[in-house]
Amino acid sequence: MTAFGKLIRTTAFRLTLVYLFLFALFAASLLGYFAWNTRRLITEQITTTVDAETGEVSEIYNHRGLRGLVFTVENRALRPGANLYLVTTPAGVAIAGNVGSLAPGVMGSVGWSETAYRRLDDQDAGDHRALVLVTELSSGFRLLIGRDLEERRRLFGIVAQAAQWSILVVVVLGIGGGIFVARRVLRRIDAMTGTTQRIMAGDLTGRLPVGRSGDELDRLASNLNAMLERIEALMTGLKEVSDNIAHDLKTPLTRLRNRAEEALAKSASESEYRAALERTIEESDALIRTFNALLMIARAESGQARGNMDDFDAADVASGIHELYEPLAEEDGMTLRLKTAAAPLHGNRELIGQALANLVENAIKYGKPVQPAATGAVVSLDSKQILIEARREGDSVLLSVTDRGPGIPQGDRKHAVERFVRLDTSRSQPGSGLGLSLASAVATLHGGELRLSDAHPGLVAALAIPARAAGGDRLAVQTQDVPQKVA
Amino acid sequence: MTAADRKMRLLITEDDRESADYLVKAFREVGHIADLASDGEEGLALAESGDYDVLVVDRMLPKRDGLALIGALREKGNRTPVLILSALGQVDDRIKGLRAGGDDYLPKPYSFAELLARVEVLSRRNVGPAEETTYRVGDLELDRLSHRVARGKDELTLQPREFRLLEYLMKHAGQVVTRTMLLENVWDYHFDPQTNVIDVHISRLRSKIDKGFERPLLHTIRGAGYMIRDGIR
Numbered sequence: 001m002t003a004f005g006k007l008i009r010t011t012a013f014r015l016t017l018v019y020l021f022l023f024a025l026f027a028a029s030l031l032g033y034f035a036w037n038t039r040r041l042i043t044e045q046i047t048t049t050v051d052a053e054t055g056e057v058s059e060i061y062n063h064r065g066l067r068g069l070v071f072t073v074e075n076r077a078l079r080p081g082a083n084l085y086l087v088t089t090p091a092g093v094a095i096a097g098n099v100g101s102l103a104p105g106v107m108g109s110v111g112w113s114e115t116a117y118r119r120l121d122d123q124d125a126g127d128h129r130a131l132v133l134v135t136e137l138s139s140g141f142r143l144l145i146g147r148d149l150e151e152r153r154r155l156f157g158i159v160a161q162a163a164q165w166s167i168l169v170v171v172v173l174g175i176g177g178g179i180f181v182a183r184r185v186l187r188r189i190d191a192m193t194g195t196t197q198r199i200m201a202g203d204l205t206g207r208l209p210v211g212r213s214g215d216e217l218d219r220l221a222s223n224l225n226a227m228l229e230r231i232e233a234l235m236t237g238l239k240e241v242s243d244n245i246a247h248d249l250k251t252p253l254t255r256l257r258n259r260a261e262e263a264l265a266k267s268a269s270e271s272e273y274r275a276a277l278e279r280t281i282e283e284s285d286a287l288i289r290t291f292n293a294l295l296m297i298a299r300a301e302s303g304q305a306r307g308n309m310d311d312f313d314a315a316d317v318a319s320g321i322h323e324l325y326e327p328l329a330e331e332d333g334m335t336l337r338l339k340t341a342a343a344p345l346h347g348n349r350e351l352i353g354q355a356l357a358n359l360v361e362n363a364i365k366y367g368k369p370v371q372p373a374a375t376g377a378v379v380s381l382d383s384k385q386i387l388i389e390a391r392r393e394g395d396s397v398l399l400s401v402t403d404r405g406p407g408i409p410q411g412d413r414k415h416a417v418e419r420f421v422r423l424d425t426s427r428s429q430p431g432s433g434l435g436l437s438l439a440s441a442v443a444t445l446h447g448g449e450l451r452l453s454d455a456h457p458g459l460v461a462a463l464a465i466p467a468r469a470a471g472g473d474r475l476a477v478q479t480q481d482v483p484q485k486v487a
Numbered sequence: 488m489t490a491a492d493r494k495m496r497l498l499i500t501e502d503d504r505e506s507a508d509y510l511v512k513a514f515r516e517v518g519h520i521a522d523l524a525s526d527g528e529e530g531l532a533l534a535e536s537g538d539y540d541v542l543v544v545d546r547m548l549p550k551r552d553g554l555a556l557i558g559a560l561r562e563k564g565n566r567t568p569v570l571i572l573s574a575l576g577q578v579d580d581r582i583k584g585l586r587a588g589g590d591d592y593l594p595k596p597y598s599f600a601e602l603l604a605r606v607e608v609l610s611r612r613n614v615g616p617a618e619e620t621t622y623r624v625g626d627l628e629l630d631r632l633s634h635r636v637a638r639g640k641d642e643l644t645l646q647p648r649e650f651r652l653l654e655y656l657m658k659h660a661g662q663v664v665t666r667t668m669l670l671e672n673v674w675d676y677h678f679d680p681q682t683n684v685i686d687v688h689i690s691r692l693r694s695k696i697d698k699g700f701e702r703p704l705l706h707t708i709r710g711a712g713y714m715i716r717d718g719i720r
Binding site for chain 2: 278281284285288289292293296308320323324325327328331350353354357361364365
């Protein structure tokens with residue numbers, strides 16, 4: 001497509017043309033109305049004065065007879081101005097007045113008519129027109145009084161010319177303006193198209209130019225930029241994840257393989273083979289668990305698990321998880337306590353239960369006090385206690401797990417949520433390093449977040465999820481714009 | 488052991504040749520009869536004609552999808568218990584599978600012990616005696632109505648959850664019950680705990696029902712799960 005073709009196909013240009021047409025139509029009708037009204041006004045004025053003069057002259061004739069009439073008419077006909085006078089005998093012979101010639105038949109018909117005429121003193125053969133009134137006097141004489149229409153014609157001409165010019169100006173300015181606007185818009189759209197093409201080609205760092213005017217194109221561009229930002233973050237996250245997966249799954253797979261190889265090469269007895277095989281199964285079970293957790297996180301993050309949401313009370317989930325893990329904590333020498341208040345929620349009960357279970361498992365694994373608690377430092381929690389809490393706080397439901405362990409240093413908290421991150425560098429505890437990632441993904445899925453904070457000493461890990469409103473506006477929760485964290 | 492109680496007739500509908508052969512062989516080794524169908528149409532035809540105790544159906548099959556197979560079967564009034572095997576292990580997939588008429592759902596990859604335990608439980612349901620109000624294993628007695636548990640002459644005090652755990656185990660007395668089955672049926676959670684949380688509950692229960700008695704009733708089945716049964720039978 002040629003540049004001009006592209007230009008005239010823009011929406012801006014087409015809109016301009018439409019407006020242009022409308023404006024021209026408007027201007028034309030306005031001028032037309034004006035011209036027509038003026039013409040009517042002038043005609044009215046002429047008829048009124050001619051009527052009056054005819055009455056006056058007829059009166060003179062009635063009082064003073066033909067002589068008076070001729071005298072008056074001759075007298076008035078000599079005055080400078082545009083008035084026409086003519087008196088004819090019943091036979092049609094002109095006896096007074098200043099009219100040289102008329103269109104044939106004018107004097108024959110009584111009443112108003114428009115006619116071409118020539119004055120007696122007029123030498124040129126110019127075509128003049130006049131509005132005349134012919135009356136028949138009592139004795140059969142006829143009297144014509146009229147006004148020249150030159151003034152009316154000139155005025156009309158002026159208006160017509162003004163109309164031509166104004167329409168011309170409107171058209172020229174309109175087309176010019178349209179081209180200007182269209183080119184401006186086109187330039188910006190072209191810039192956007194260029195950027196998108198670059199992005200499509202693989203350069204995800206490209207961003208659309210955003211002007212300062214804040215108009216609709218700027219808003220569109222900044223929205224698209226936000227979208228690109230999110231896509232880039234997701235892509236980066238995805239890449240990180242696949243790198244991590246490659247690393248964290250390859251390691252156990254290698255271990256698995258080495259073990260099988262070693263068993264094959266060195267095992268002598270059946271019991272040795274058996275032991276090697278059992279270890280292999282254990283190892284692969286752990287791998288499967290890791291895979292499942294990864295898939296679960298991916299699903300929660302992509303929002304696919306948004307089906308299966310229903311209304312329930314977070315307090316029930318908390319007490320269920322408490323009940324499930326209480327013996328395990330006890331086995332480890334810890335006490336699991338529960339504190340709940342009604343906290344209605346709309347969400348995926350299964351996922352929230354699992355997220356809370358992960359937090360509790362973490363607390364049991366890592367929440368043991370490092371040293372005997374400083375005397376008097378702890379108010380309500382014994383140093384070996386873990387507290388599961390469900391309550392409503394403002395618009396959120398908080399499902400929190402508080403332990404009295406070493407906690408997580410401020411600087412590490414963000415890092416701790418990432419996949420496969422295990423702050424316990426010795427890796428002495430079993431686990432995939434996905435627990436907090438999953439909890440965080442579940443919170444995000446529900447439009448909330450995972451908050452890690454200091455319990456002085458210890459860690460508070462809390463799922464903060466928007467509460468279900470009393471009226472049960474589940475839709476609001478479900479379709480809520482999930483604030484996404486950069487993975 | 489358990490398979491000897493009752494020989495089952497199984498139909499395995501699975502399109503992956505290798506895993507299908509493995510399943511058929513493994514089921515035969517523990518004494519069951521297993522037939523094989525390799526696509527949805529064949530599976531449906533066999534399921535309709537044969538008298539099977541349990542159908543094991545892969546979710547994704549050529550010609551006719553696993554869920555469609557179950558749907559068609561149920562529409563014709565066939566109530567044979569179905570266990571769905573699926574690579575889609577997520578909660579909503581499981582719910583979809585159960586809604587389509589499946590009786591149990593096992594995500595891949597699974598252990599054969601888990602599959603066997605679940606199939607046996609399903610099959611027992613097929614012939615299921617009317618739900619009894621009292622379960623008895625050896626001298627252990629559980630009354631489901633009064634929530635009373637006694638071993639011999641000793642009355643035992645159980646927590647509500649321990650009661651439900653024991654109830655489930657006794658309902659399937661003589662059958663292997665896996666950890667995930669317990670988590671699903673007693674706690675109604677379908678996730679995979681990373682810890683031995685179920686084992687701790689079992690050992691608590693065990694200390695209540697077996698401690699101080701000569702003959703243990705609650706057994707750990709290595710590599711599979713737990714089973715409650717009277718040792719000598």
